[in-house]
Each structure stands twice: as C-alpha cells, then as structure tokens.
Amino acid sequence: MPAVADESEILAAERAHLAESRAALRRMREHAESLSADTAADLVSRQFLESLLQQRVEALADRPGTPLFFGRMDRDGESGPDLPAVMYVGRRHVHDGDEGRPLVLDWRAPVSRAFYQAGPADPMGWRLRRRFGFQAGELTAFEDEPLDGGDPHKNDPHKNDPHKSDPHKSDRGTSRILTEEIERPRTGPMRDIVATIQPEQDAIVRAALGATVCVQGAPGTGKTAVGLHRAAYLLFTHRERLSRSGVLIVGPNRAFLAYISAVLPALGEVRVEQATIDDLLGAPLGEEPAPVSAAKGDARLADVLRRALWQHVRKPEEGLVVTRGSARYRLADHEVREIAAGLRGTTRYGAGRAAFAQRLAHRILVQMEQRGEAPDDRVQDQVARSRPVRQVLDAVWPKVTAEQVLHRLLSDAEFLRRAAKGVLDEDEQAAIRWAKAPRSHRSVRWTAADRALLDELNGLIERTASLGHLVVDEAQDLSAMQLRALGRRCGTGSATVLGDLAQGTTAWSARSWTEVLAHLGQDGEVTELSLGFRVPGTVLDYAARLLPHVAPGLERPRSLRPGAGALDVRRVPDVVSAAAGAAREALARPGSVGLIVPDADTGAHAAALAAAGLAAEVLGPESDGTARLLVVPAALAKGLEYDHVIVAEPAAIAAAEARGLARLYVVLTRAVTSLTVLHRDDLPVELAS
C-alpha cells in the first residue's frame, strides 16, 4: 500500500482491501460449492465427503455483521516469502484464488501471534499495529500503535491540534477501540473478543495442547472469553487430533451455556460440545442439606468407594468342576483363590471380573491339552461362559452396579463402617448415611453429590472415555468428587480450568487451585488475570469491599475503565416498586438490563414489572435470556452480564444462603455500564463500611 497521510485516504484504502477480501472469500465459497462428492468410492464415503464439503461451504459464509479482519501489522524492513510486508488479521484465512496470495490471516495462525503480543519492548519484527473499528459491518475507524518507538502521529493530520490529535486513545491511554468494544451495548448472547484479546489473555489462549492451565481471575477479567477462544485456538491448531477425541466446555447451568453458545460458532467452530455437570453425571432427582453434600463431595470418599466396591470380591471357598462330554476338569479351591487374589485390585472391577472368568477357563484348557485335546480360543470362551464358571464368578466376583454399591453404602451402617475405616470418623459416616434408607437402589432420589459418587464407582467398574481437551468454567464451585469425575474425562487429555475463589457459592467451594488441579488429576500452572474488562472501577471498588470477607487471600481487582458515575446506591421505602422505576430509567438507555433479585422475590418483581407495562423475561435454569430486560434470580447470575444492573435488597441476597456474601459479590459484579443498588433494609455491614 502506498504511503498515505490523510485519515480519509487511509480509510478508503482499508475499505478497498476489505472489499477485495470479501470478493476473494466469495470466490473461495463458489469454488467450494462447485466441488462434488461424486468421486467417492461408495455411498458412505460419499455421504461423509458431502457433509465435509457442506461444512466447508458454511464456514466460508460472509456474515455481513462480522468484519472479515480487525487488525493489520506492518513489517519493519524487508518482507520475505514467509513474511509479508503487511498482514491483515481476521477470523479466518482468506486468499486470492489466482495467486494464492493471503489477504487475511486467521487470528490463530502462528504468525498472527504478533498482532496480540508485539509491543515496544518486543516488536517481534513489526513496525506498526493498526486496529479497525466497525459499525454494522462497515469499516469506520482505525487506531495506530507504533511498535518501534516511532511517532504515533506520523500519519495523523491533527497532530498539531491539541483538541483533535490522538483521536484514537481514551484518556488513560487505553485503546479507544477496545473500550468501545467493551461498552458496545449488549443485545443477546456473549460475543467473541478476537479483535481485542490482550497479551496476558493471548498467552493463555495459545498455551500448548498438552498443558493444563488454571486461571484465577476476578469478575470480568475475561476468563470465560479466554476459555472459549482457547478451545477455538486448539481446534484450529490440532484439528485432526481433536476432531477425533473431542473438546468439551463445562459450565454452571443452562442459562450460562445459552449465553456463551454463540461465541464458538462465530469463530467458525460449530462442533464443540457444551454441557453442565448435571448433563455429564445425570440430573439430580433429590436434594439434601448443604453439609451432607459437602461431606459427600470430599475427596476421601474416593477411598471409601473403592473399598466398598472391592469388598464385593469374596474369598473363594470352593473349587471349580467343569464337565465337557464325559470328561470332568477340576480346579481346587486354593487354585481359584490364587487366581482371584492375583487379579484383585490390579484392574477395574468389570475388567477384573471378565479376566477372572477367562483365567479360570484357561486353566481348564491347559488340563484339556494335557489330556491330548487341542482346544482353541472358542473353547476357552465357551468354558468362560459355562454354568459352573458363572457360578464361581457370581459367588466370588459378582456383577454389581454403581447404584447397588452406593445404595448399600449409604444405608448399611456396618458396610459403611468397614469401607470407611480409618478414613471417615463416626460422625462423618453418620453425616452421609441415610436416616431412612430407600427400599432399593431403584427407588433412590439421587442428589447432585450422589451423582458424582456414582460416577466415581462407574469409573472403578469400567473405564471412562477421555476427551482431548476440557474447558471447565466456574470451577471453584465443583466438589472434589465432581472434579475427579471431570478428571476422568480428560485423563489422557488436558484441561483449561477457569474460576474465581471469591465467587465460590457452594458448600464445597474450592479454597485452593492446587487442590482443584490435584482432584482433576492434572499437572498445571496457575495463572492470574487481574485486569477487569466488564465492571467499571467505581463498581468494582464497591463490590471489592466484600473481598476480605469472602476470599481474604486475593488481591483487589483493577478495572480497565474508571466508570465515574456508574454506581448509584439508594435507600428506598419499597424496593419492588423502586426496581420497576429503575428498570424503566435503564431501558431508556441503550443495552441490556438485568434486575437481580433475591430468589424468593423473583415472582414479586416480575409482577411489578408487568404491572408497570414493562416487558421482561424471568431467567430460569433452562431459559436463554435473550430479552432486553431480565429478572435474574441471584442464584443464576453467575457468569452473566448486563449493560445496566439493578440489584434489589443486598441484605436479603446475602442472608439467603451460607455463602451469601460471595453470592452478593457475584451479583454486584455483573454490570458493564451502570449499577443501581436498591435497599430498604440496612446493607450488610461488610458492604456498608
């Protein structure tokens, strides 16, 4: 591109490059559409090829609202065959069909790393970074950042005008395009941040596939965003391997998964599974007091379960007699005992049972051979399945299900005592035992904590398949036993573990990331993100008054944006009607509005909004929360955000549960632009001072 001095000329040239890239993408898509699956040898291959081609065509769609590129880098010095003088970075690779010349490079390509990481301290061979601002798909602004210590205003026509120069930076020297991107009103699910990923975030996104990373981050530091972009990065970089083994995102509830569901498809990744822990382990059918859940979530239960399961393998009392035709073959009781003892505890229970049958059969086969027969493998299988062997098997190594074992453990005090000896004291045993046991394992209303115990038992009986990579969000809320369940699902893979110890709201919330990683069975580094993007400084400072009470060891979070005037705390005579008034005011401004209320008051607030003629959606565990005005029960607010947040009666939110102050901390950190706190009762003392 020739040197241009005038801003409008630069914009015109950049728009021309955008138009050229769009045209090239159109040609790439037309080419993909013209390809035929007819060359496939058979019907199955043909269907497979057709679906691949279809995916390729879909991936090459040009979405008008999504800019093809968002940044550009200019080289310092000579370009080479692998090093273009200028590179444009975008959501996908676009090349010129004729010459194969790259017009846009995928943000995940190794060379694009410089766009996120280069800085004056290490320009990585580049001279200039340019970021583009878009409105409704139109390129409307740019922002230049010299990487070589040069004059940032070299091309700035206003450089001598104090009112106009540096039009692209906000007061604190922060990128205005970044600030505008964050403050752009929210109208639906979460967006990608690919244009503005920050260097410390990028380092996590691009960590190697084999590395498990654990990110502690204050509210709004971009943990969720980073986790999703990491999934997209890994899928791009290790496409073949991960398309076989799979990537899974685990989030706290359906509302959260609905909120994040658009990010990966926007990045071209449509085949990533997203699930809650209940989806993976089975939905709970019953509830129990929090201290019972906490006791059942303890990692020591793993030992108890292992012992409970293996107690089902009994010492053989009798030998084995197999009759085939007129011949009888015998194994003495001590021989059967020896085989069982050799296998006990060396494999999973189910595999051990199968191996036990095969070894018994093998010994019989040896006897057959000694008598001059020539039995083959089929005979061994027949013997293994024969009635006498099955009888020994059922007596010594009975088939059991996880449900049977857990039912017995939680209802039979003597069985529990034997399994928990030296691990749980009597009070701890009493805490997890049922006061009134369900009649059979089929009639149990399993709780969330039981589900994790069942999964542990299932993992002891049969192998759990491992995925290639697991992203676990809000990981601080998972019990040790749930983490172990997730660990089994990435046993031969790796994980990205995201969370904030200050936002732990469950009875079993984690106190240390080292422990979380240990329960997951992963070696990993703990990194911290401390710069908040979502919450304005004034609001973050207000919420952080709770921090010493919920997580004393953590640093106070910092915010990218000062947010003067973003916080309004009001004492009102009637919180429900005041909230409707505040919602009306907030709706007059652009963006989404979240009215976060004590769970028990959800209905009253929804009714007051309806009476005030305001259309609102009540967020439920299954809803997708796409309305502009949402009534959000405090328990569901985690991970979500709204441009304007109204919090009703903080004291009631704090009083509603054991870790209520942590819940309040979550609730107070959901706002992007403004937070209004309405209270009739005194504020919790921790917040008031």
Ligand SMILES: Nc1ncnc2c1ncn2[C@@H]1O[C@H](COP(=O)(O)OP(=O)(O)OP(=O)(O)O)[C@@H](O)[C@H]1O
């Ligand atoms: N580099 C970035 N550029 C633009 N926006 C960003 C960036 N990083 C984070 N954000 C935005 O900040 C907001 C908060 O991000 P995110 O939800 O990922 O934070 P979080 O750490 O998971 O928060 P919480 O702990 O409260 O769930 C989102 O709107 C996200 O898009």
